[in-house]
Amino acid sequence: MSANTYDAIVIGSGISGGWAAKELTEKGLKTIMLERGRNIEHIKDYVNANKDPWEFPHRGGRTQEMIKDYPVLKRDYPLNETNLDYWVNEKESPYVETKRFDWFRGYHVGGRSLMWGRQSYRWAELDFEANAKDGIGVDWPIRYKDLEPWYGYAEKFAGISGNRDGLSILPDGEFMPPMDMNVVEKDVAKRFKDFYKDSRNFVIGRTANITQPHYARTNCQYRNKCWLGCPFGAYFSTQSSTLPAAMATGNLTVRPWSIVTKILYDKDTKKAKGVEVLDAETNQTYEFYAKVVFVNASTFNSAWILMNSATDIWPDGLGSSSGELGHNVMDHHLGVGAFGKVEGFEDKYYFGRRANGIYIPRYRNLNGEKRDYIRGFGYQGGGSREGWSRDIAEMSIGGDFKDALTEPGAWTMHIGGFGETLPYHDNKITLDKNVKDKWGLPVLAFDAEIKDNEKKMRIDMENDAKEMLAAAGVKNIQSYSGNGFLGRGIHEMGTARMGRDPKTSVLNGWNQVWDAQNVFVTDGAAMASTACQNPSLTYMAMTARAANHAVEELKKNNI
Amino acid sequence: MNRRAVIRNLALVIGSATLLPSCLKNGGTPVVALKHLNINADQEDLIGDVCETIIPKTNTPGAKDLNVHLFVLKMLDDCYTKKDQKTIVSGLVEFDNMVQKRYNQSFGNLNEKDRVAVLTGIEESAKKQNKAKAPAGRNTKPQKTVDANPLFAFYWAVKQQTLFGYTTSQYFMTKQIVYELVPGRYNAHFPVKNLKQA
Numbered sequence: 001m002s003a004n005t006y007d008a009i010v011i012g013s014g015i016s017g018g019w020a021a022k023e024l025t026e027k028g029l030k031t032i033m034l035e036r037g038r039n040i041e042h043i044k045d046y047v048n049a050n051k052d053p054w055e056f057p058h059r060g061g062r063t064q065e066m067i068k069d070y071p072v073l074k075r076d077y078p079l080n081e082t083n084l085d086y087w088v089n090e091k092e093s094p095y096v097e098t099k100r101f102d103w104f105r106g107y108h109v110g111g112r113s114l115m116w117g118r119q120s121y122r123w124a125e126l127d128f129e130a131n132a133k134d135g136i137g138v139d140w141p142i143r144y145k146d147l148e149p150w151y152g153y154a155e156k157f158a159g160i161s162g163n164r165d166g167l168s169i170l171p172d173g174e175f176m177p178p179m180d181m182n183v184v185e186k187d188v189a190k191r192f193k194d195f196y197k198d199s200r201n202f203v204i205g206r207t208a209n210i211t212q213p214h215y216a217r218t219n220c221q222y223r224n225k226c227w228l229g230c231p232f233g234a235y236f237s238t239q240s241s242t243l244p245a246a247m248a249t250g251n252l253t254v255r256p257w258s259i260v261t262k263i264l265y266d267k268d269t270k271k272a273k274g275v276e277v278l279d280a281e282t283n284q285t286y287e288f289y290a291k292v293v294f295v296n297a298s299t300f301n302s303a304w305i306l307m308n309s310a311t312d313i314w315p316d317g318l319g320s321s322s323g324e325l326g327h328n329v330m331d332h333h334l335g336v337g338a339f340g341k342v343e344g345f346e347d348k349y350y351f352g353r354r355a356n357g358i359y360i361p362r363y364r365n366l367n368g369e370k371r372d373y374i375r376g377f378g379y380q381g382g383g384s385r386e387g388w389s390r391d392i393a394e395m396s397i398g399g400d401f402k403d404a405l406t407e408p409g410a411w412t413m414h415i416g417g418f419g420e421t422l423p424y425h426d427n428k429i430t431l432d433k434n435v436k437d438k439w440g441l442p443v444l445a446f447d448a449e450i451k452d453n454e455k456k457m458r459i460d461m462e463n464d465a466k467e468m469l470a471a472a473g474v475k476n477i478q479s480y481s482g483n484g485f486l487g488r489g490i491h492e493m494g495t496a497r498m499g500r501d502p503k504t505s506v507l508n509g510w511n512q513v514w515d516a517q518n519v520f521v522t523d524g525a526a527m528a529s530t531a532c533q534n535p536s537l538t539y540m541a542m543t544a545r546a547a548n549h550a551v552e553e554l555k556k557n558n559i
Numbered sequence: 560m561n562r563r564a565v566i567r568n569l570a571l572v573i574g575s576a577t578l579l580p581s582c583l584k585n586g587g588t589p590v591v592a593l594k595h596l597n598i599n600a601d602q603e604d605l606i607g608d609v610c611e612t613i614i615p616k617t618n619t620p621g622a623k624d625l626n627v628h629l630f631v632l633k634m635l636d637d638c639y640t641k642k643d644q645k646t647i648v649s650g651l652v653e654f655d656n657m658v659q660k661r662y663n664q665s666f667g668n669l670n671e672k673d674r675v676a677v678l679t680g681i682e683e684s685a686k687k688q689n690k691a692k693a694p695a696g697r698n699t700k701p702q703k704t705v706d707a708n709p710l711f712a713f714y715w716a717v718k719q720q721t722l723f724g725y726t727t728s729q730y731f732m733t734k735q736i737v738y739e740l741v742p743g744r745y746n747a748h749f750p751v752k753n754l755k756q757a
Contacts, residue, residue: 052740054729059630063637064595180747222742349754351737352745387726396682397718398675399617405726406735406755 002289006032006253008550009275009290011260011305014111016523016539017296018242019154023547024294025251029554032288033246034258034277036297037107040086040114042239046229048082056081075102076488078115083228086115092438101329101446102487103300109256111298112490113237115227118208118355119380120160121533122151122171126366131529134374137328137423138499140528141509144171150541157245158236158540159214161356162206170203170361170533176211178204179220179356183348184383184411188472189358195471200363202472205380207356208236208537216244222352235355257281259439262309263293263318263519271518271559272318278439292518292550292559296543299492299524300329300429304444306496306506306513306521307431319496319506319513319521326430328423328497329448330530332489335482336458337416338465340474342383345411349385357382360415360468362532364460373456375422378532379465381415413474417461420532421486422453423494450484458484491535493527511546518559522546591629596636596644601665602651606631608667609714610721612674620730622721630724631717639716643705650713654681657710678714685711 007029010020021033039045053059060082062074073079073087088105095103106112125144132139148171155174163178181189181204192202209220217233217240226235233240246252257280264287266273274289295302303326307317319325362376386409395401427448435443450458462481469477499505502514511526513519522543524535553559591603598606607628614622622628635647658666658677666674685706705712725731732738737754 050740052729053727053732058634058638059723059727061634061638064640065637180745182747186747222745223740347751349749349751350745350747351749351753352742354745397613397678399615402614402617402619402621402725405722405731408751408754 004274004287005289006030007290007554008032008292008294009034009288010294010296011275012036012111012296012298012302012523013109013238013243013254014106014296014298014523015113015116015236015238015536016543017111017294018113018238018246019540019543020294020296020520020522020547021246021252022157022242023544024292024551025246025249027547027551028249028251029292029551030251030253031246032253032255032290034260034275034288035109035111035254035256036259036280037109037256039109039254039256040229040239042233042243043229043231046231047085049225049228049231051082072102073104075485076104078104082225083115086227086229093443094435094437095443096432096435096445098445098447099449100485101448102485103446103492104487104490105298109254110238110243114229114239116208116237116536117490117534118226118235119359119534120155120158120162120173120206120208120537121359121361122173123147123531123533123538124169124171126169127529127531127533130375130531131423136374136529138497138501138504138528141498141500141505146509147538147541147545150545151537153544154537154540158208158241158537159210159217160206160208160236160537161211161220163204165201165203167201167203167361169363169366170201170359173206175206176214179207179209179211179354180204181358182350182354182383183345184342184413185358187342187345188383188413188474191472192468200468201361203359203361205356205359209355210234215241217241220355222354224353224355226355258286259441260297260305261285261441263295263305263516264289265309265311265314265318265516267311267313270516272516278441280439283439291554292520294543294547294550295519295521295525296523300444300446300495302521302523302525303429303495304431308442314515318519319515321515322499322502322504322506324425324497324504325506326495327425327428328494328528329427329429329446329486330421330423330492330494330527331486332418332491332530332532332534333421333450333454333458333484333486334416334418334489335484336419336461336465336480337379337381337414338462338469338477338479339412339414340469340477342411342413342474349408358415364457364464371456371460373453373460375420375453375457376532377417377419377457377461379415379417379468381413383411383413385409385411413469413472415465415469417458417465418489418491418532418534419454419457419461420530421450423497423529424448424451427486427494429495446487448486450486454484491524491530493524493530493535496521496525497528498526499528510549511542512559517553518550520546520550591632591636593632593636595641596632596648598648598651602648602655603632605651605655605666606635606717608674609678609717612671612678613718613721614725615671619735622725625725625728625730627721627724627728630728631720634720634724635716639705643712643716646705646707646709646712647716648713650709650711653710654713681710681714682718685714 309318360379364376610622
């Protein structure tokens, strides 16, 4: 075996890449994980994780200089002083927006597993059946039962806290004890139950924060500083979870600064023989070889690698034979919701900063209901008390005002929707060869937007949010509905979808590229629809399932 | 600008750090090296006096004791657009002129009662005109757009950053309220009376 030859190559080190590395190495495969960015070492490199709020020069805010340097990141909450180093350098890695697309990236070991929102929900049976039933996109080649054991497997290792709510729309998993609702959330949950019976539900969020010690990880300390990196390893990330497991096998090599520019396709074997890597520091080119390649570069970059792997046989890229590569860009559309004040409970507060909220699972277009759109949406939210520096009506300045600042303000309740986006063939990404990144590589051009179905859904998302808060006794309710630009959900999906037919899909039911069956794509690119639940847990389950299949097929000499 | 001392150690403005001797100017007041905001030392002092009037020293420390006024200057300097900074600075000038005209002396020389009267007067007229919402919440971002009325823009920006700076100061978070970097637990039924430091 030459120095550059392994059993398996994993491209990317985020949530799905970490899982691929763990599964493949635990099954005995010598594996190299290629990460385009720098290394971030667990705990040691979480440089801001143990700072107090007053230690940040702008107390976590954003400066004009940051706004200038991060023209995309500034569009939403991610741009802030506390974890700026975890977000991609936009000058080095530009992209083209034929239509506005908010692409929030993290190029380093661990990828966005360090900054993710951690909400972890199983999909339901109907989510996998929906495309076939509605005649939208392509039918999922798998059903809930195919993924069910892998969901459990992923949950047990990742550590998901949650309540077993017994809802068919949101299947229960292998949970650690749930986090608590605060007094206002408990009250809202009770009013919900009284008003909606069981037709709508209000449950504690299911989150990849552990509530019990788990392997070498300490349970959540309620700091709510997850996106700085957790010194306790209390939330699932590559660094806290899959990477140590993979390293423990002795089978893993991690190579940071390794931009995979293409997959090397062998037209005789009709398989990939390896990948080409551009060293991001030295600009040297290397080749690595393996029997199996897992593409986990994050949804759109996974598609980029396939598209950039054009050969004379596949001029539009590896996996392009169906004409669907790069198409069906999806994300959850959000930025719609409502909030208001809750009266009472003035003598109650909460102690500790819970890194979790509440969840309202989908209830629309179920049990025979037919809205003027298909599919549905869920809400995330929570109850909290207004902070110290709120406006105090009777006082505006002075000593008494200063003292009053130590009293918490009114209780508020907020819910924000996450809506399903349909797969549209003309929502697409393409290679723009006229624009190059720092390394001279072509960049992606985005041409995707929400359409009628999503726009109609957003009307319900706003109105329902108001209605539900009113039913829960919330006062002074205000609703909002933003523009619904795609990308900002950071639930990127599609562009190399799974399917049953090589003519209409890029991947088969085991996440194998139809055109090169030892290449597996198991991140968001593989998704054939989005459901409305946060998708990362599904990537974990899908990756573990695909890795298991890959090893079985290798043993049978099928790939 | 060069008559003003330069602070190299930004720690000064982010906590209650000891003042470095090199950072003292003639009056003994520390000044911040401003990169973007075009104001003179007197104007800096004026901002400090407004901060101190909003959060005065009582039996507990005031804005100046906690260097909140330096934090305010830093935020005004780094976190507002050029256009907003211009509006804020012209509001500062307007404020100064208004006080001079009414009291025939500068804001800094007014007694506390008059200072409070000046600021509450601005706050009330701004609210009355519904020109701007009072700075709300524990917002980490400056207001998206500052008020078009320079006087109000100046006042709200200083007030918002004063409150933000005060309530995120080490003093406030460790001596006024209960804050722990590592709570270690979530108590969903925490009584409000346990919230303040004894």
